Amino acid sequence: MPAAPARPALLPLLPLLTERFSDVPLALSLGQEGHLQLAALAAAAVWQGIPASAPTVPAGGGHPARRMLRLDLETRVVWCHGGRIVTGPAGAEPAACRPLNGDAARITAHKPTLNRLLATQGFSTPAGQEFAATDRDAALRWAQDLGGPVCVKPPSGSLGWGVTPGLREGAALTAAFDTVAGRCGSVLLEQHVAGAAPLPADATVRIMWVAPDHVTLRMDRPAHLTGDGQRPVSALLADRNARRAARTGQPPILPDAALLALLAEQHLTPAAVPAAGQLVALRRVSNASQGGDSHTDLPDIHPSYAAEVIRLFRSLPGARAGAADLILAEPMAPCRPGNHWILDVNLSPGIVQYHFPWGGPPRDVAAALIRLIGMLAGD
Structure with missing residues (x-):
């Protein structure tokens, strides 16, 4: 099919899209429409010989129709939209399919519950507590008793909205609490943690895992400028x-x-x-949706952190692919409790920042996902 005209906002990226996907018209078309994740997956599927198409599918419930990637295996169909991947018997519509990770995503949906589960299994997480929106005074006392800066965040995924790190007592902490409380009904306060050299202190390391043992690393930083x-x-x-x-x-x-x-x-x-x-800070958080920068050329870190992430995902029943965000206080030393913290676990992670990073070469996470999907043909 001929590639669709690029959305105006995507015109600056068009040379790179053409370079990457010129031999896969479907991927080029998806990329020019702004579906960068689907474009990367479509190209990987075609290169691996898996039939791919991108129909527009009714979303139901009064929501507008959406473009989805469809992969047809021998006995199964796989549908992809954003970071969500679902699979079912050949010919099944998306609504009749199950998530690639089964029910494991339910375990990670609520951050306080996830943190308690991880702690019981020996994983290192920041100290934290969830407070009802009406319990602001108790939250402020907890922060004071902690004796150090805290991070305020929503208890469930928010793409970085409402996350405010490095707060101490005072008006800023109160305002951050009230902002999240007003939308979410409860607020999560966590110990503020920071990285150390050779990583920047504000760097989060995201480790993407694809079963059985593929891992890819990137470093995410809050956006900043350098004066001239x-x-x-x-x-x-x-x-x-x-x-x-x-x-x-x-x-x-x-x-x-x-x-x-x-x-x-x-x-x-x-x-x-x-x-x-x-250096001029522009944002406080490193999420791409909040302007964060992703780097694939991060310094070498001790391999035990990747091994710890593999152990984490293998502990989640039914998990096949996901990403974990870590802060590393001793990047070059073996991981141990207290020298790293698992901040978040995502079982529908975006892969765009691996393929189109702010710094460093692209990392082909899509190829690993498609290899995993290809193994589903016999399921």
Whole structure:
């Protein structure tokens, strides 16, 4: 099929899409429509000889129809949309299929429950506690008793919304609690943890696992600028957004209220000219949806962390693929309780940042997923 015209926001990425997917028209078409994850999976499927198509499927429940990737195996069908992969008997529609990870995703949906489960199995997690929206005073006392900075976050996945790290007592902690409480009904407070050299202190290491033992690492960081002593923050941000669009296909980082407030904490405004080499923080969290940067060229870390993630996923009944986010206090030393923390476990992880990173070469996670999917033909 001919490739569809690229969405205007994807035009800067078009040369890279064409370079990657010119021999797979379906993947190129999906990429130009903005379905980058489906594009990577479609290309891997075609290269591995698995029939692939991308029909538009009614979502039901009054929701608009959506483009999905369909992979037809000998006896099964696999449907992909975003990070969600479901499978069923040949010819089954998506609604009749089951998640690739079975019921394991239910275990990871609620972060406080997941953390308790991980702790009982000997995995290292930050100290934390969930509080009802009406228990703000108790939450503030807990933070005070902890004796160090805390991270406020929603108790369930939020793509980085509402996550505010590095807070101590005061108005900022109260405001962060109230923001999450107003939407979620409860709030999770956790011990704030930080990484150490050779990784940046604010770096999160995401380890993607695909059964039986494939792992791929990347490093995620909150977005920041580096001053050149000549241009104001606004010009540096515009240049950065242009490069971000051409490398990653991700939307621009906007000078919204959160960004302006963070600049103010650094005694800056969009018109200020940072000194040459000065780092300017733009976001507090590393999620791509919040403007975070993904790097695939991270320093070598001790292999025991990857082994620990494999152990984690093998402990979840039915898990076949997922990703875990870690903070490493001793990246070069063997993992042990207290020198690393598992922040989150995701059984429907995005893979776009592996294929279109801000820094480093692409990592073909899609190929590993498609190999796993190909093994389902005999299930």
